[in-house]
Amino acid sequence: MGTVDVANKDVTASLAEKKPKVVFVLGGPGSGKGTQCANIVEHFHYTHLSAGDLLRAEIKSGSENGTMIQNMIKEGKIVPSEVTIKLLQKAMLESGNDKFLIDGFPRNEENRAAFEAVTKIEPEFVLFFNCPEEEMERRLLSRNQGREDDNIETIRKRFKVFLESSIPVIEYYKAKGKVREIDAAKPVGEVFEAVKVVFTPKDEKVTA
Ligand SMILES: Nc1ncnc2c1ncn2[C@@H]1O[C@H](COP(=O)(O)OP(=O)(O)O)[C@@H](O)[C@H]1O
Ligand SMILES: Nc1ccn([C@@H]2O[C@H](COP(=O)(O)OP(=O)(O)O)[C@@H](O)[C@H]2O)c(=O)n1
Numbered sequence: 001m002g003t004v005d006v007a008n009k010d011v012t013a014s015l016a017e018k019k020p021k022v023v024f025v026l027g028g029p030g031s032g033k034g035t036q037c038a039n040i041v042e043h044f045h046y047t048h049l050s051a052g053d054l055l056r057a058e059i060k061s062g063s064e065n066g067t068m069i070q071n072m073i074k075e076g077k078i079v080p081s082e083v084t085i086k087l088l089q090k091a092m093l094e095s096g097n098d099k100f101l102i103d104g105f106p107r108n109e110e111n112r113a114a115f116e117a118v119t120k121i122e123p124e125f126v127l128f129f130n131c132p133e134e135e136m137e138r139r140l141l142s143r144n145q146g147r148e149d150d151n152i153e154t155i156r157k158r159f160k161v162f163l164e165s166s167i168p169v170i171e172y173y174k175a176k177g178k179v180r181e182i183d184a185a186k187p188v189g190e191v192f193e194a195v196k197v198v199f200t201p202k203d204e205k206v207t208a
């Protein structure tokens with residue numbers, strides 16, 4: 001066993017000790033995951049970890065996996081979970097927090113099963129932003145963050161991957177009663193009102 005494996009075992013053990021609370025934030029590309037996570041962080045003091053942001057930072061850092069990650073993102077493909085899970089574990093440990101919004105992960109069955117097997121962490125619930133494709137396409141084409149995957153050709157590929165690989169993950173958690181579905185086609189403020197209801201503890205909810 002190499003030193004990298006040993007180091008990752010330490011990370012896994014330290015994380016397991018903390019028993020972190022995890023919410024998976026899922027939804028198609030452009031459904032508003034990042035936007036709403038920023039609001040949730042402000043109001044509910046979670047740490048936001050976007051799998052896509054972590055992968056993009058890994059490319060920028062000049063890591064040995066950088067070129068592979070960059071090529072997969074350009075093609076709208078899902079990076080092997082070994083890479084993404086290590087980045088998530090490291091970020092969780094470094095944050096010092098014990099409440100996380102994991103945005104854009106798990107995106108396929110391999111992501112889901114590997115995260116469960118490696119970390120033994122079961123999500124509290126899954127926040128699912130449901131949005132029609134036409135609206136997501138409009139938003140992505142005007143996102144203007146200079147992303148190499150926000151062009152119509154890659155967007156189409158990402159929608160296909162979402163339908164074929166990510167929807168089954170949402171269905172898996174639906175069968176476990178863990179999905180909190182939000183109508184994400186509405187304006188940002190209205191979507192957040194619905195999000196707040198999900199994050200507000202039941203005994204604090206005002207029943208008018
Ligand atoms: N409810 C909304 N209505 C209109 N535009 C939105 C809404 N939510 C997000 N956006 C915009 O759509 C684009 C994609 O949002 P983002 O939060 O990055 O989505 P995701 O992380 O799911 O891809 C951004 O430019 C964002 O400002
Ligand atoms: N779990 C993940 C998340 C993202 N990614 C890659 O990163 C890309 C961008 O993900 P993202 O979450 O930032 O994209 P949005 O849904 O926010 O538009 C995806 O299309 C994948 O290529 C991945 O491989 N595995």
Ligand SMILES: [Mg+2]
Nearest residue numbers: 033034050052
């Ligand atoms: Mg995002």
